[in-house]
Amino acid sequence: MSIPRALTIAGSAAQGSAGIQADLKTFQERDVYGMAAITAVVANNSITNKGIFIHSLEEIEAQFHAAIEHVGVDAIKTGMLFSEEIIKLVSKLLNRCSTKKVIVDPVMIGKMGSQLLHNDAIETMKEHLFPIATIITPNLHEAAKILGKKEIRTVVDMKDAAKALYQFGPKYVLMKGGALTEEAIDVLYDGQSLMEFKTERIDTIHTSGAGCSYSAAIAAELAKGETVIDAVNIGKQYVYAAIKYALSFEKGIGSTYHAALRKHEQQ
Ligand SMILES: Nc1ncnc2c1ncn2[C@@H]1O[C@H](COP(=O)(O)OP(=O)(O)O)[C@@H](O)[C@H]1O
Numbered sequence: 001m002s003i004p005r006a007l008t009i010a011g012s013a014a015q016g017s018a019g020i021q022a023d024l025k026t027f028q029e030r031d032v033y034g035m036a037a038i039t040a041v042v043a044n045n046s047i048t049n050k051g052i053f054i055h056s057l058e059e060i061e062a063q064f065h066a067a068i069e070h071v072g073v074d075a076i077k078t079g080m081l082f083s084e085e086i087i088k089l090v091s092k093l094l095n096r097c098s099t100k101k102v103i104v105d106p107v108m109i110g111k112m113g114s115q116l117l118h119n120d121a122i123e124t125m126k127e128h129l130f131p132i133a134t135i136i137t138p139n140l141h142e143a144a145k146i147l148g149k150k151e152i153r154t155v156v157d158m159k160d161a162a163k164a165l166y167q168f169g170p171k172y173v174l175m176k177g178g179a180l181t182e183e184a185i186d187v188l189y190d191g192q193s194l195m196e197f198k199t200e201r202i203d204t205i206h207t208s209g210a211g212c213s214y215s216a217a218i219a220a221e222l223a224k225g226e227t228v229i230d231a232v233n234i235g236k237q238y239v240y241a242a243i244k245y246a247l248s249f250e251k252g253i254g255s256t257y258h259a260a261l262r263k264h265e266q267q
């Protein structure tokens with residue numbers, strides 16, 4: 001039996017909502033064989049910070065090869081890459097890899113407050129990763145940082161930002177509008193058309209892992225051979241359910257529920 005395969009190159013979020021943990025849960029939910037090359041271990045939650053521990057380049061490269069040489073891969077997603085050195089290594093590995101389905105989630109600061117990318121690594125990401133990406137998936141804060149803008153506040157701003165980000169070379173830009181106040185609108189740009197993906201906005205603070213789960217769902221659908229537009233559509237339904245049925249753990253920010261679409265929305 002064969003199954004589509006996806007690899008995430010990202011950080012471990014010990015509390016389970018985001019990072020590698022979200023990606024692997026999402027791959028499983030989307031019926032894709034999941035693999036992981038861990039760049040760092042983040043031992044933080046919304047109550048306490050125990051630290052961020054970065055893996056060596058040697059450890060990251062070894063995991064990458066161990067995963068894809070044995071199993072093969074249909075799509076690769078990147079998350080927390082932390083430093084210039086790791087971004088350059090990942091770019092080298094992706095350039096040598098036969099799969100060209102690459103989802104770059106330019107994570108910078110987690111909702112729990114963790115610094116997931118050095119500020120001085122943003123330029124390296126623009127130069128080395130964006131040109132080889134099938135799709136990049138910044139949130140409003142990340143897009144503003146990348147473009148050197150003070151803020152992105154409206155859907156019109158998001159559309160302008162998507163066009164500006166497209167100039168760095170990805171085939172698609174998905175601007176996520178989770179921080180907007182009314183509907184939850186995302187904008188996809190392919191160099192020609194701007195497409196909107198929207199759902200109602202759910203009134204909750206328990207959205208940790210939303211961005212990771214969304215990009216992982218898109219990666220899973222691309223691994224299956226879906227088009228980018230269909231993958232984003234499915235990813236949006238997946239993350240909407242994950243937020244609608246989010247998990248609260250009594251204290252602090254809770255987690256998106258990675259099994260929600262299967263458990264609650266599909267009979
Ligand atoms: N409260 C919410 N209700 C519904 N959808 C949301 C909500 N918050 C975020 N989303 C959606 O979740 C996805 C992740 O967006 P966002 O929260 O902006 O990313 P990140 O987690 O990277 O900051 C997007 O599709 C966004 O529109």
Ligand SMILES: Cc1ncc(COP(=O)(O)OP(=O)(O)O)c(N)n1
Nearest residue numbers: 011018019110111208209210211212
């Ligand atoms: C280890 C790690 N990687 C990525 C994130 C960011 O997750 P994301 O889903 O984009 O957003 P929040 O979960 O922070 O809301 C993370 N937190 N940890």
